Amino acid sequence: MEKEKIIKKLEKEISEEEIEKAKRNDHARRKPRACGFTVHIAKGCDANCLYCYVNTKPKLIDISPKALLYALLLNPKFEVGRSFVAIGAICEPLDFPDYTKEFLDEITKLGNPVQISTKEVNYNLAKTLRRVDALVSMCSAVDEICKKFEPKRPLPSERLEFCKEIKGGVFLRPILPNVSLKDHFKSLEIIADFTDRVILGNLRLSKEVRRKLGIKELPKKYFEIKRKLEDYAKDLGLLVYRSACCSNAYRHNVVCWNKCWEKGFCSSCPNACWEKV
Numbered sequence: 001m002e003k004e005k006i007i008k009k010l011e012k013e014i015s016e017e018e019i020e021k022a023k024r025n026d027h028a029r030r031k032p033r034a035c036g037f038t039v040h041i042a043k044g045c046d047a048n049c050l051y052c053y054v055n056t057k058p059k060l061i062d063i064s065p066k067a068l069l070y071a072l073l074l075n076p077k078f079e080v081g082r083s084f085v086a087i088g089a090i091c092e093p094l095d096f097p098d099y100t101k102e103f104l105d106e107i108t109k110l111g112n113p114v115q116i117s118t119k120e121v122n123y124n125l126a127k128t129l130r131r132v133d134a135l136v137s138m139c140s141a142v143d144e145i146c147k148k149f150e151p152k153r154p155l156p157s158e159r160l161e162f163c164k165e166i167k168g169g170v171f172l173r174p175i176l177p178n179v180s181l182k183d184h185f186k187s188l189e190i191i192a193d194f195t196d197r198v199i200l201g202n203l204r205l206s207k208e209v210r211r212k213l214g215i216k217e218l219p220k221k222y223f224e225i226k227r228k229l230e231d232y233a234k235d236l237g238l239l240v241y242r243s244a245c246c247s248n249a250y251r252h253n254v255v256c257w258n259k260c261w262e263k264g265f266c267s268s269c270p271n272a273c274w275e276k277v
């Protein structure tokens, strides 16, 4: 269905008050990022993962899932069926499972490549999550290590079982300098039993994260270590992505939104974007 028709249909389903709120919502205006349109169903999180820069109380967005979709559709840059959508930054979307489920159920009707990142486990959402590129995120797949950095989220062993159930990928992030290379390798060995793909994410160091992790800067060999992990993961038979949009492209069998194959972020996955364009 054309964008205008979907907008008109939604206008009949949501209240006038919600329509006005949605028009003022920043999803109606924000520019897409490299990974696509970031959708924030909430802001803030109180899980206090040690490497995380999010430090405000979680607050759900003040419009309904349908109104949020409406706001996104009002965005002149959003293309139905084409624009990539990424959910899961600056909050934990599965802390709001009913809202997230309803929003995913609505947005998947448009046929856009949708990706969601989560550290939570909720089998009630499994069916919905199987329809999108679901990334199960963790800093290590080794329970004892992960627990130190992500004390309030389920153990990675539980998350990985869930990941298998929803046919998700693993977002191994951030790659922490506090974890030894041997333990990172172990982590990848565990992950390889539960998924076909892994994304290796960078650590972002804010002042507070530096303090919480007790490190001043990224070690000089940080990116060398990441390359070693990439090679090791490939040897284990995993598809390795340097960028989250590639997983979304692969999962939906479409060309990478960020044109990673032209920018040095391509790991030559079976999606073979250069053949699709």
Ligand code: SF4
Pocket (backbone or CB within 6 Å): 044, 045, 046, 047, 048, 049, 052, 053, 054, 090, 091, 092, 119, 150, 153
């Ligand atoms: S669960 Fe996610 S958003 Fe919440 S503190 Fe941990 S990394 Fe940050």
Ligand code: SF4
Pocket (backbone or CB within 6 Å): 245, 246, 247, 249, 250, 255, 256, 259, 260, 261, 265, 266, 267, 268, 269, 270, 271, 272, 273, 274
């Ligand atoms: S072929 Fe390259 S650019 Fe395309 S999705 Fe795969 S890794 Fe990304």
